Amino acid sequence: MAVIRSFLFNILAFALTVAMGIGAFPIRWFARGQALAYAKLWSQLMIRLFSTVCGVQVQISGQERLAKLNGPFLIASQHQSAFDTLIWMLLVPRPSYVMKGELRRIPLLGPMLILAGMMPIERADGAKALRALLQETEKAAQAGKQIIIFPEGTRTAPGEHVPLKPGIAAMAAHTSLPVVPVATNSGRFWGRNAFFKRSGVLHVVIGEPLAPAGRKVMLPQIEAAWRTLEKQIS
Template sequence: MVVFRSVLFNVLSVGLTLLMGVGALPIRWFAHRRALEYARLWARLVLWLFRKVCGVTVQITGLEHVPASGAALIASQHQSAFDTLIWMLLLPRPCYVMKGELRRIPLLGPMLVLTGMMPIERAAGAKAMRLLLAETDKAVRAGRQIVIFPEGTRTLPGEHVPLKPGIAAMSSHAGLPVIPVATNSGLFWGRNAFFKRSGVLHVAIGPAIGVTRRPELLARIESSWRDLEKSWHRQA
């Protein structure tokens, strides 16, 4: 059953992405303001397939910690492609910090730029940090909710890696508290994994962490993540 569900989901989701990528061409040419709305529809359909085909139940807790509107800074764990989709449904105007090379993906890349995402060339060093802060200013002025994955890459469930300093720089620069988010999405949609597994996928959102110095902020994010992980273990 796992093999059948995984094959079906992968075929349908890739087909949907290609179809909507081609369908996005008129938006890219004539209706830029519809780009985010169109991207949200794509994310909604992919996640619908994930739930229905793969037998996954998504349980979200702590959504009350996310402001209903206006700028926000969300620091999420990153285990799966799921994490890059779910916030399109949970936030009114999401804005992801993403790897700059994603802009070069055919069909998808140009749409990411039009939706106002924040592509950063991490290899650019200090220049990348200046660009990140400039993009943060732009997102805050537009009242968008910024999603960043401080681990810098997808990790395995339970894996701990040093957090990148960009989140602290953004919080201090913009004066925004950080909303920590933990997930176990990698158990069901693993990093580079063909097979998708059924079960209860948790997205746990914690109370905002106030603006503070970098070492303390990074430590508090990691501590919040551990506490949030315990919350769903207690429910098991």
């Protein structure tokens, strides 16, 4: 059954993405202000498809903590799955993801990511990339957006711990925005580059906001918050 569900989901997800990518041309040409709403719709349909076809129940914990924050803030989320790049489109009003620069060159999808207000960063550019990240973060914060970053820098397996990239600490120090730590077990159900999808309860656990701090303080605080939040995931 898992094989059939996985095959069906992958086919339908691909078809949906292509169809909406083609359908985005009128928005790109005539209604650019609707790009974020269109991206949110795509994310909603993808998650609904994932839940229905693959038998996954998505459980969000701690969402009331987001409701207490007004305006812009930073979200430091664990990154185990493509699911993590979808869910925040639905959980905050004005999401802006920090993403790899090469994603903007994907046909159909890339141009919409830019129009929707995402933040492409060429990570290979070193110090130049950090300056660009801080400039984009400042612009997003001034626009009142909620900025999502995956401090691990890449998708990791559930339970895998890797050194965090310093960008999140620089962003927090530069903007003085609070940092919301988030843990998940999404990789158990939609693994990295995995054809097979598994059924079960997928958890997204949102922690208490952390005050902005320097790298030596911020990164250990995020890691400690993640370990605490992981205990809430069965």
